[in-house]
Amino acid sequence: MSWLSVPKLIVLGLGMTAVLKLSVGLLPMAATAQTPASNAPLSLDIDPPAQAKIYDSTAPGSSGMCEPSHVIAEAIAEERALLNEQRQAVADSEARLTLAQESLKAEQLRLAKVRDEISAQLQLIQDANAQDMTKLVELYRNMKPQVAAGIMDEIDVETAVQVIGAMPERDAAQIMGAFSLVRARLITKIILERSKLPADRNLEGLRLR
Structure with missing residues (x-):
């Protein structure tokens, strides 16, 4: 122990004391940090399974299922009847139009015939007047x-x-x-x-x- 002087012993003692204090202060903190993670109970929240929706095809306004076959058949029958009515209306209109056109054509032919007859009569009258005038002029000239x-x-x-x-x-x-x-x-x-x-x-x- 001759080589250690008194001042060196004092410094070494102080350093050992500081290390011990630091170790004593850190041990409680480490224990406190590990305790909740190791002792806390696990809590799992599991939702109950969702119930599947059941659609009622007979419920009014239900759109999840197809319409019954008799409803579809009735709708098709109504559409077909409406289409037949429209076709019949169009056919009736075309028949009336054809009849009107034929009547108009017949009236035009009749008027053309009357016009030709009137023109022929006027021509006969004009020719007769011209002949009469020619005779009358010859009489007065003589x-x-x-x-x-x-x-x-x-x-x-x-x-x-x-x-x-x-x-x-x-x-x-x-x-x-x-x-x-x-x-x-x-x-x-x-x-x-x-x-x-x-x-x-x-x-x-x-x-x-």
Whole structure:
């Protein structure tokens, strides 16, 4: 022990004391930390099994199961009946339309026939008038101007205008020269206004007789 001096012994003693204190302080803490983990009881929460849902096909509003076969059959029958009604309605409409078209075509043919008949009658009348006018003009042309003028002075002015208008200018001039002044002026005015449009004609102030 000669090589250890007193100061060294003092320092060594202090160090040993500090180590012992530190060890004593750490041991209770380690025991406290390990005790709950080793002694605490395990708790397991297990949920009860869920019950399976049971669907009732007869319950109203149930959509989990298919509809019964008789319900489906009734729905198909209703749809088929409705479709047949619609088809019948369409067929009836088409039949009415076809009948109307045939009636319209028959009416058009009838009107066309009536139109042709009227046109033929008008043509016959026009041809007859033209023939009569031609004969009448030839009769007055074969008369003496004074005699023809005397007759035309007594007939209606419309016929006189037509006859004078259908005559050649030389024959018409001779008869017009034999007319009375009033008659000649009247026929001249009518022939002049006849060539104008109806809205532009001015026959006021004319004395027909």
